Structures are given as structure tokens and as C-alpha cells.
Amino acid sequence: MHLRNSFRQGMMDVPSAHQKHKNITMKQQTKMLSALFAILGAAFLMTGCSKNKASIDTEYPTIDVTSSAAFPKQCSELVRGQKFTATILVADNAELGSVSIDIHHNFDHHSHSTEVEECNMGPVKTPAKPLLLVKSIPIASGNKSYTVSEEIEIPADVDPGDYHFMIRVTDKEGWQTLKGLSIKIN
Amino acid sequence: MLFTCLSMQANAQLRQLIVTVIDDYNKPVPGVNISLETHERAPFAAPDGVYVFKDLSPGDYTLRISMAGYRSFSKKISIAGHDISLPVTLHPNIHTLQEVVVQNNTIGQRKKEEQLNLEIVRSDFIQKNLGGSLMQSLERLPGVKTIGIGAGQSKPLIRGMGFNRVVVIDKGVKHEGQQWGADHGLEIDQFAAEEIEIVKGAASFIYGSDAIAGAVNIKPAAMPAANSFGGDINLIGKTNNALYGASLNIYRRTQKWFVAARATAQDYGDYRAPADRLYIYDYPIDLHRSYLRNTAGKEINTHFSGGYIGKKARSVFYLGNTYSKSGFFANAHGLEPRKVNAVMHDRSSRDILMPYQKVNHFKLINRSSIRLSDHDIELEAGYQNNFRQEYNRYVNHGFMPPVYPDSMTIPIDLERAFNKNVYSLNIRDRVKLNLHELQFGINGEIQNNAINGWSFLVPSFDQKTIGVFLYDRLSINDQALLHAALRYDRSHIHIHPYADWFPSPVEQNGETSQIQVTRADNIRRSFNSITGSIGINYNLEHIELKANAGKSYRIPTAKELGANGVNYHYFSYERGNTGLKPEESYQLDATASFTKNKWSVQLSPFFNYFPNYIYLNPTAEHDYLYGAGNQMFEYTQARVVRYGGELQVKYQAWENLSAEALIEYLYAEQLSGDKKGYTIPFSPPPSTLLNLTYSPIHTGPFRRIYLSVDYRITAAQRHIVPPEKKTSGYTVMNVQAGGRFAIQKQQAQISLQAQNLFNTRYLNHTSFYRLIGLPEQGRNIVLSIKIPFNFLTNKQAS
Structure with a gap:
């Protein structure tokens, strides 16, 4: 009996847990995220590729x-x-x-x-x-x-x-x- | 929602079970292993820790939930006339024994609340990736490398920076060894480390000078649970250098008092590389059966801890000693590559002959904390002694007499010795005020450093530092946290004078006289510094963002200020510069991570600018008087820019199979000075680690079984600076397998690794021995077993 009561209580809790993050929708999150990764990714690649500068001497005498x-x-x-x-x-x-x-x-x-x-x-x-x-x-x-x-x-x-x-x-x-x-x- | 509920009610026979899994902090736990016996189908798993078993016939079931780092959960469930919703709280389990007191949040939660880029690993990770030393075991983490010497010793390199630019915190106190030296490791017992936190990025505002590139925070074993009496034994074997070792741990706790002890011993032979002949500065060296002559060693560590654990106050004492003796590669120690008595060295691969080093590190630490109304006050007080000796046959360098004089009091084979005493004190107060969490603290340290031996490199010195800091964390709402920190440090260093014990011919006004030259003057320098940082965390359901901007600093070391002698490893003459300014660093750092369904992606870029990076600059000059004719390397300061980052992508293809890619990139350039346009030393090349892990779910008596393949692709490093050499790219494969099985209700852990599976010959750009062309270890099979035991039955315990 006791067990069943706790199950009922639990059932009440579930929808509220689902609702928690509803103020920012899934779609908005995905959009934000793609934008963010695009920016960071571009920055990452740019820094990685800008290496064409005057060559330094690495030759031994x-x-x-x-x-x-x-x-x-x-x-x-x-x-x-x-x-x-x-x-x-x-x-x-x-x-x-x-x-x-x-x-x-x-x-x-x-x-x-x-x-x-x-x-x-x-x-x-x-x-x-x-x-x-x-x-x-x-x-x-x-x-x-x-x-x-x-x-x-x-x-x-x-x-x-x-x-x-x-x-x-x-x-x-x-x-x-x-x-x-x-x-x-x- | 209403519709779904109605449709559920409409189905008269089949029911569903909705399980919501949360942790101790009411945060959802996604990605658990969940099963409902005897129901065949896997549940639908929502990302927020909700698992739904559909189409259940009425009857009895057993629900089982497990997850790495948590205690397993199981419960009998009867399904009858209606759907069931079941909240489950998983409790962390960070000890091999199930009885443990948890002090920390879960890892995920801590990462969310920390403004800096943080990696946290636990002893499980070390066990799985066990390397020759603690840092080598952590090398798998993106952005973390080591500066290693041979197979048993290494120091941390975070995003290409190491030595005095990374702070190691052990049990709350800054670990003080000879951080400046590359030829010995960190005096830490990797078996005694329960959890390791790696801060990537400038962290001086928390840890003080030296944390300019990051920090490695080693946490001690968690407190044993109340009324427990147990321990564990760890056995290790490695094939490459024929290492065997064991670590034994025993603890006992009553309700409020506890004691624990650990002893570790390891013994290893010369390591083997896939090579028969090496060229060291063009000198050919033949290897006997691929053994790198005289790289054998041994290690003995002992630790004791004990203390009082109350509800509001606790105080724990820690006493520990690590001792190691290890050989230097015999053919490359001295002023030139050396021909050695090969017959003597090759007789045994286990003996440690000259040149060798002995390192002893002693620690006594007290950590106490007390809760007074809203304040949490924490204190750490420590004493450390680091004693390192280098032994070598006397060889006259430069103008030293050809035969060692009998009148000398320094032992004939003591080349160098460093004896360091360190007293540390940290006090912190944390208090919550509405939405603010404030931390105020003070750190102080006093060092005495003495030297000995017939050769000279770094002078003896005393150093005092004191720092105060204020840190505020503001919770704006459920999603956003703001951080601000400010710190002031003051330090003073006093370098003691030193003159040679032998005369050198000095030319003055056309006349040559024999003079004992002065290598260090009496020098006193004081430094002040203000550092700080601001940061933000923004956490959504699937996205976590953090950004941080800050200034860090580092005071010049005694070596940078006062070196004046020959570095036998690099065949160079190193000269300090007493006029150096404290090194400063400005850093921007961000992390974006995304976790949804089967994907998790994390990108952590950084940008870093040093107005005055301290750099050991190889000049075009040679010095005959102080440098025995060697090339002069001089400490200078230059503007340096660095940027790069790490990208981690993980895809959980099925419940039992995951794929992961860890990518890291770093670029560094000197913007001014003699080496303008060059990089800085030890810049790691870009690399990618590809991993595939198979962890079957239903495996009978064995649990948490894994088979994992790491394939590391490292690019060539062509950005070099004198005296470095370009390093070719390489690929190395490591395989790990292991799992757990029950021995008398305790979970024993077994791990097997094949490191460098294909015995690939490669050079590691950040290895200390790379400069002289020594390849890395060949194939190495590592087996380790950890068996926990318990002296009390459950009845006795309760």
C-alpha cells in the first residue's frame, strides 16, 4: 500500500520535470547552437590555416x-x-x-x-x-x-x-x- | 499531454512504467544502463533522465539501473491496473567499496559551475589508462601532454606549457619539487590519487603565481564510510620495461575517527624502443637488444592519514613519503655523448648504474574545516621536503682539475643535489549571501633551497610569497552564473652567492690569472602582482556555455634569474637574467558543449597573449670561461601569442558501442626579440585521438566490461625554435580491455592494455629525450588488478 502511494506521488512529479526547460524551446536551442558552433568552428579553422608567413630559418650550420x-x-x-x-x-x-x-x-x-x-x-x-x-x-x-x-x-x-x-x-x-x-x- | 494520458487509459491490458532518474542534487541523469527483467524491450530514453518502458503486461518485474560513478539500483515492481511513475535517486559511488561518504557534487555539475575549462577524472580512468607515471596516465585527455624522461617519470604540459607554468595541488597544498627541471618526474603516487581535476587555462587568481597555464588538482581518497574497516590491493605488471609493482591500502573508520595507510612499490628495468642504433648529435650509439641503457628505476611510497570527521568540523592529517631511484640514459649525460662500458651496462637490464638520480619527497599536511553559522572555513597547512641528488662519475668539465682533489668535502660522485624545504598555509572562508557565493582566502609559502655537488647550475635561494584573493559567484537565475575574482600577490626571492671550487684562467688587461669565478651574486628581488578574472556560465537543457577572461602571472624562478652553468642534458651553457620581470598572461577562454540523444560535442577554444614570456634563448655565442666552450643559452623575455583549442565529439551508436574523437590544436609565436617569428619550445603538434568502445550490457558475473581501441594520429611538428628539431608525424594504437567481477561482495577491477600495439618507432615532440633523438617506448602490455576487501561483515558494521 505504501509502495503504491509513493508511485502516485511520483506520477505527479513527472510532468513538472518535463516542463522545466520549456521557456526556451527545443527549436530555439538548436538554432542558437548551430550558430554558435558555426562561429567557433570558423574561428578554429581560421586560426589553424593562417600560417603562411615569411618562413623562418630552421637550417643548421x-x-x-x-x-x-x-x-x-x-x-x-x-x-x-x-x-x-x-x-x-x-x-x-x-x-x-x-x-x-x-x-x-x-x-x-x-x-x-x-x-x-x-x-x-x-x-x-x-x-x-x-x-x-x-x-x-x-x-x-x-x-x-x-x-x-x-x-x-x-x-x-x-x-x-x-x-x-x-x-x-x-x-x-x-x-x-x-x-x-x-x-x-x- | 492530455491526449497521451487518455490513450494510455484507453489501452486496458498494456501499461507503461516511467522512470525518472535524478542524482543527489535533483539533477536528471541521462544515459544510465537500465533494464526491466523479464521485459525484453529497451525503454525509450528521453535526454532528461526519463526512461519509459512501454507495452508492459501485468506481472512482476525487476528494475535494474546502473551507471559509472553511481551505486547500482534495483527494485521489484508489480504492474497491475495502471501506469506507474517511479522517481529514482542514484547515489554517487566514488570508492571501490560501496561505503563512502560523498563530499563532492557529481562531475557534470561541477563542470557546469566552474568558469574555467575543467577535466575531471577518477581512479577508474587512471586504472584503465595506467601509464608509467600519473601524468602519462592522463595524457589521453585533450590538451594534456607530458614532458617525459624515459618510461617512469613525467611532468604535466597543459596546452603546450609546463614546468613552473603549471601548478600541481596535492591534498590542497601546492606540490613543490624541482618544477624547473625536465629530467625527473612529479613526486606523486598515482595509486593514491582518487580524483584529478585539470584546469586548462590561466588560473593564477585561484592558485597564485605559476598557475599561468593551468593547474592539476589531485584529490586524496574519499573518506571511508562510518564504521568501516577495509582496503584494497593493486597489482601491476608491464612487459616493455619488465615492471612489477603493488599498492596496498588499508583503512578503518569509527563514527567520527579514521585512519588509513597506503604503501606502493614499483621496480622496472631499462625501457625498450624499436631501434638498434641511435644517433645523438651525429654520434652513433648501438643499443643492446633495443634496451635504452640504464633507464631502469624503482619507487617506494608510503602514506598515512587520519583524523576527525564531525558534522560541523573535520581535521585530517596526512603524512607521506615518495622515494625513487632511476638511471639516466647512460650514453647522453655529460658534456658530449658518451661511450660507456657496454659490457657492464648490458649485463643486466635491471641494474641502476651511474649516472642516476635519487629523489625523496616528504609531506606533512593538515586539512581542517569548520562550519560557523553561514561560513565554511577551510585551512591547509603543510611542510614538504624535496631532496634530489644526481650521481655521476667525476668528469672534469671546462677548467675543473682532471683528477678530483682529495681535499674536496663533496662526495666524488655527487654531481648535483637540491634540498628544498617548503612551509605552506592556506585559509579560505566561503559564505553564501543571497545569490552570491563569496570566497575569501589567503595563501602563504616559505621556501629554503640549498644546493650541493661538484657542478653548478642553479644557485641556492630563499623565497617567500603571500597572496590574498576574493572570489564571487553570482547565480543570476537557474541558467546563468557570473564569476569575478581578484587577487594580490607579493613575493620576495633571495639568491645566495656562489663561486667555483676550482680556478679558471681569467684574462685581465692582457694578463692571465687563476681565479675562482663567481657564478651567482647575492641578489634580492621583490615582486607585486594584481591578477583577476571574470567569467560566465550559461546552461540550458542541451547546451552548456562558459567563457572567461583573465590575467595571470608568474614570478621568475631562481633558475631563470640565477642559472650560470652547463646543462649536461642539452650540452648547453645556461645563463640567467637577474633583471627579468614577472611573466604576465592575458587569456580568453570559452567552452561550448552540446549533449542530445546520442551525440555529445564540446569545443574549447582559447586565446592567450604574453607581453613578456620568459624564454631560454639559444644565442650565437659560445662561452669559454663559465660555459666550458658551450653554446650560450640566455633567459630573455619576448611577446608571445598563443591560440588553439580542443574539440571532443562522442557518438553513442548503441547502448553498448560508442565512438569518440578528441582533437587538439595549438599555435604559438614569438612576436618580438631574437626569435621573432619562431614558436616557443615544446609546442605539441596537432593530434587526433579516435576511440571505439564496446561495453556489453549483459555479461553474467562480469560487470562493466569494456573493449576499447585508441588510435592517435599526431601531425608532424615543423614549428620549431632552436635547439629543437622537427618531428615527423606518427600514428600509435593502444587497446584497453577490462571489467569488474565480484569477490566476496566486493567489486574487483581488472584492466589490460596494449600500448603502442604495433611497436611503432616514433619521436614525441614533447619528450625530454626527443632532442637527442631517443624514440618512445615500444609495445607495452600492461596488466593491473585492483581487489578491494572488507574486514567487517555488514552486521558488524551496523
Whole structure:
């Protein structure tokens, strides 16, 4: 009996629930909605397609370590107490930034090089007085290609052995390319 | 109406049953699973939660109603001489156990009342899409990506912005780790997260500085029901990195007091990518059986909570600790790609060798609330300690001595360490005044950050912030809500000085002398900011609209102000800028959604303008003294415009089959400065996720069974900025299947996933390792099982 009463009450409630949103008709809602989605959709597409602007530079600069003029090359050997001229050929499609060279020991065989050719390596050893050279080389603005010609003296008292000769070059936009060469100091 | 009633009366034999389903807030619940046994035909379902079973012969029936997130309902019904109308109220069920105290509105209701773009997911969703970390599990949501490192760690990226631009709130308190770093994850236990709310868009006016791009609000497990004693156990296994893990949860509650505890442990090996050889900056790296060397890790988390739950007042303490140890990809950590002892590394895929990191995060939080007449006063007080250490073999960088001196007190293999203590306090008062709902609050935070290790990147610093806000929500009528918020913040940062422990050759006036160079000066900066927002919600029967305009801000981080060292992951020299201004953002944000019959469509466009976006700009310079010959990256500010949005379309073809498309798009451009015309880093490419879900209705002892296929199509990203690389497009397929079955009256949950089903080799543009060309995880089968248990029988409980 109790159950039936509650059903009756419920029956009264149903139509009022239906009526709740009748002040804005279904048709009006659908219209509003289509208009809204048309506007938003158009805005969405427009923003998505307006990308045809002056192209930005996404090209990396290049380092040529194989050309006959380039020095040192992969597996080059240098001599303590002597000078050598590092010749580095760099180029960019738009404008070069700067070059950095870095000579550090590889007595621990910590890495390969970027080059395919493997060089003969001495045994692993603890450094005593390894050569360390870090040098930034600015390039005058407006250059698309440049040849670094840097005279470097290798002190006579440094540890001989396996070294890395690292070259980093940037372009004006900040793209960087690096090369790591394995060299030997005798 | 009259006609229908008459015609019903005219039919003497056949009756109808009209069921109106509402929730606790008297809102209609459409889309429920409803059946009337032994009646064969499905009811006519109106969109407003009304279900009509027609042509019923007199007799006895059983009505069954179920819906994800609600407790099931069933009732015996006798049909005799007249039609029956039955109102049914469904009660939410957000815990695996059916006994739970509900504090929150239903998800739909909260979205309707929130001015910002909100996504809410519950632990069900995490279980179903379980990834390597909490954020990876949430990556399925449109507009949400992660900046990840390997398989186990990641940080949130909301609409292309992450790090200090997204706030993570855990148990009411801002989570403070090392947000600036990309090489470790969020120190959050994903098994302890019951519900996660993601705010897409500028939200500084609620969460303060840093919420400039959004917020991730992680809610703790719901309070257990009165007089309950139970728990659950979660078991996880993954094939790709041979992960196994478990999470055990136990709780006990009397009428007013409760305690709960959770422990989680996970252990995983190196992850595998579909590749045998990689090129890192042109250096070739051979992989052993596709394993990414030394990306293994482990994680141990413990949590305790307990407190008092009264009618007018409650106070809960939370104590938690997360610990993880994980390896860095061994071939790419340092100043150049490294040749490693492959024999040593490849001996086991489970060992964690150098370089590796240990991260420990400790939290003690109290959340209390009290109701005083019309006021709801809430308080959160927290202490956090984040301790992160990076271990690596000593390698001299730049002018460091070739052999580590014996006189050093810093351990020889401690490369970097960050120790952070944070004290937080939030107080809020909510009050209803006629049609207004006012909220007034204050947030304060004090940080101490110390550093250690033989290499330097970010200085140690102290930071204090305080903010006050006022928020008003005005109900104009049943359909419209207006929002207005205003906030004032003041912060102070003090950067401590730092000088190198080793001398470098410094040239001055043609003479070279050996000097320990200063990397950070004693710097004090103060920042003030006023932010605010206005918004509107307009809700009709089938349409929900919201729009919001606001200003957000972010104070520069210690790294942005004071970095001065080599970032070993990016092979770059990073230099801060002590003159940076606070970053500001103006944002317009809208959401329109439409739900009718079988369709639901939601479009959320946004537009965003930064007058001074802080950006790490790779310059054309190299630095030999501070940067060991590396390219100099300098923090600068530029005008930036961003726009885009998400589109979600769902079509419920039949009761048991649905199709869904989630589309996202983002465009960003720098309007000034060195990189004018370029985008900003980590801009995700456009992507679409297509989903098909089959969930059979009548499945015997198994319930809520699903088989679901996600097909993600990601476009190429050609909008890049140095030092990024263009990323090709890709498609990845994930399959999920699972369901529930009863174990001693408890609903056990089983979920199986095949991630990257076709073992596709692809690069993720927002991955931290993408820059060095590391592909994403290959095929991964993930199995997880969650079994709730109860120590009390129903009799004991009552």
C-alpha cells in the first residue's frame, strides 16, 4: 500500500520535470547552437590555416672536416712543443654566429667521435697534466661561409696520448652543429 | 499531454512504467544502463533522465539501473491496473567499496559551475589508462601532454606549457619539487590519487603565481564510510620495461575517527624502443637488444592519514613519503655523448648504474574545516621536503682539475643535489549571501633551497610569497552564473652567492690569472602582482556555455634569474637574467558543449597573449670561461601569442558501442626579440585521438566490461625554435580491455592494455629525450588488478 502511494506521488512529479526547460524551446536551442558552433568552428579553422608567413630559418650550420684544407682531421697526430694551424671550414644558409674549439683528453676513452673512421687508441690511463684548451672564435656578422685559421701551440710538458678536438659552430639564429674528432698528441 | 494520458487509459491490458532518474542534487541523469527483467524491450530514453518502458503486461518485474560513478539500483515492481511513475535517486559511488561518504557534487555539475575549462577524472580512468607515471596516465585527455624522461617519470604540459607554468595541488597544498627541471618526474603516487581535476587555462587568481597555464588538482581518497574497516590491493605488471609493482591500502573508520595507510612499490628495468642504433648529435650509439641503457628505476611510497570527521568540523592529517631511484640514459649525460662500458651496462637490464638520480619527497599536511553559522572555513597547512641528488662519475668539465682533489668535502660522485624545504598555509572562508557565493582566502609559502655537488647550475635561494584573493559567484537565475575574482600577490626571492671550487684562467688587461669565478651574486628581488578574472556560465537543457577572461602571472624562478652553468642534458651553457620581470598572461577562454540523444560535442577554444614570456634563448655565442666552450643559452623575455583549442565529439551508436574523437590544436609565436617569428619550445603538434568502445550490457558475473581501441594520429611538428628539431608525424594504437567481477561482495577491477600495439618507432615532440633523438617506448602490455576487501561483515558494521 505504501509502495503504491509513493508511485502516485511520483506520477505527479513527472510532468513538472518535463516542463522545466520549456521557456526556451527545443527549436530555439538548436538554432542558437548551430550558430554558435558555426562561429567557433570558423574561428578554429581560421586560426589553424593562417600560417603562411615569411618562413623562418630552421637550417643548421655545417662544418666540413673532410675537405683537403681542413685540419685537424679524424685521427690526425700532433706533436708536443710545436705549433699547428687549426683550419676549420664552416658555412650556413643565412648567417654564421660563432665557433668554439675545445681540446680535451680522452685517456678514459669516454666517447667515440662523430666520424665513422675509428683511430688506434692508446691504453686507458690517469691524466697528470693533460692539455686543455677552450677557445671561442667570433665571426664577423654577415658571413655565410668562413674559414677559421687559428694558430695553436701545444706546450711541451703536457701528457701525450688520445685527445678530442671538438668544434662547435652556431648560426645567427642559434642553431648549433658540433663535430668531435679523435686526435693524438705525441 | 492530455491526449497521451487518455490513450494510455484507453489501452486496458498494456501499461507503461516511467522512470525518472535524478542524482543527489535533483539533477536528471541521462544515459544510465537500465533494464526491466523479464521485459525484453529497451525503454525509450528521453535526454532528461526519463526512461519509459512501454507495452508492459501485468506481472512482476525487476528494475535494474546502473551507471559509472553511481551505486547500482534495483527494485521489484508489480504492474497491475495502471501506469506507474517511479522517481529514482542514484547515489554517487566514488570508492571501490560501496561505503563512502560523498563530499563532492557529481562531475557534470561541477563542470557546469566552474568558469574555467575543467577535466575531471577518477581512479577508474587512471586504472584503465595506467601509464608509467600519473601524468602519462592522463595524457589521453585533450590538451594534456607530458614532458617525459624515459618510461617512469613525467611532468604535466597543459596546452603546450609546463614546468613552473603549471601548478600541481596535492591534498590542497601546492606540490613543490624541482618544477624547473625536465629530467625527473612529479613526486606523486598515482595509486593514491582518487580524483584529478585539470584546469586548462590561466588560473593564477585561484592558485597564485605559476598557475599561468593551468593547474592539476589531485584529490586524496574519499573518506571511508562510518564504521568501516577495509582496503584494497593493486597489482601491476608491464612487459616493455619488465615492471612489477603493488599498492596496498588499508583503512578503518569509527563514527567520527579514521585512519588509513597506503604503501606502493614499483621496480622496472631499462625501457625498450624499436631501434638498434641511435644517433645523438651525429654520434652513433648501438643499443643492446633495443634496451635504452640504464633507464631502469624503482619507487617506494608510503602514506598515512587520519583524523576527525564531525558534522560541523573535520581535521585530517596526512603524512607521506615518495622515494625513487632511476638511471639516466647512460650514453647522453655529460658534456658530449658518451661511450660507456657496454659490457657492464648490458649485463643486466635491471641494474641502476651511474649516472642516476635519487629523489625523496616528504609531506606533512593538515586539512581542517569548520562550519560557523553561514561560513565554511577551510585551512591547509603543510611542510614538504624535496631532496634530489644526481650521481655521476667525476668528469672534469671546462677548467675543473682532471683528477678530483682529495681535499674536496663533496662526495666524488655527487654531481648535483637540491634540498628544498617548503612551509605552506592556506585559509579560505566561503559564505553564501543571497545569490552570491563569496570566497575569501589567503595563501602563504616559505621556501629554503640549498644546493650541493661538484657542478653548478642553479644557485641556492630563499623565497617567500603571500597572496590574498576574493572570489564571487553570482547565480543570476537557474541558467546563468557570473564569476569575478581578484587577487594580490607579493613575493620576495633571495639568491645566495656562489663561486667555483676550482680556478679558471681569467684574462685581465692582457694578463692571465687563476681565479675562482663567481657564478651567482647575492641578489634580492621583490615582486607585486594584481591578477583577476571574470567569467560566465550559461546552461540550458542541451547546451552548456562558459567563457572567461583573465590575467595571470608568474614570478621568475631562481633558475631563470640565477642559472650560470652547463646543462649536461642539452650540452648547453645556461645563463640567467637577474633583471627579468614577472611573466604576465592575458587569456580568453570559452567552452561550448552540446549533449542530445546520442551525440555529445564540446569545443574549447582559447586565446592567450604574453607581453613578456620568459624564454631560454639559444644565442650565437659560445662561452669559454663559465660555459666550458658551450653554446650560450640566455633567459630573455619576448611577446608571445598563443591560440588553439580542443574539440571532443562522442557518438553513442548503441547502448553498448560508442565512438569518440578528441582533437587538439595549438599555435604559438614569438612576436618580438631574437626569435621573432619562431614558436616557443615544446609546442605539441596537432593530434587526433579516435576511440571505439564496446561495453556489453549483459555479461553474467562480469560487470562493466569494456573493449576499447585508441588510435592517435599526431601531425608532424615543423614549428620549431632552436635547439629543437622537427618531428615527423606518427600514428600509435593502444587497446584497453577490462571489467569488474565480484569477490566476496566486493567489486574487483581488472584492466589490460596494449600500448603502442604495433611497436611503432616514433619521436614525441614533447619528450625530454626527443632532442637527442631517443624514440618512445615500444609495445607495452600492461596488466593491473585492483581487489578491494572488507574486514567487517555488514552486521558488524551496523
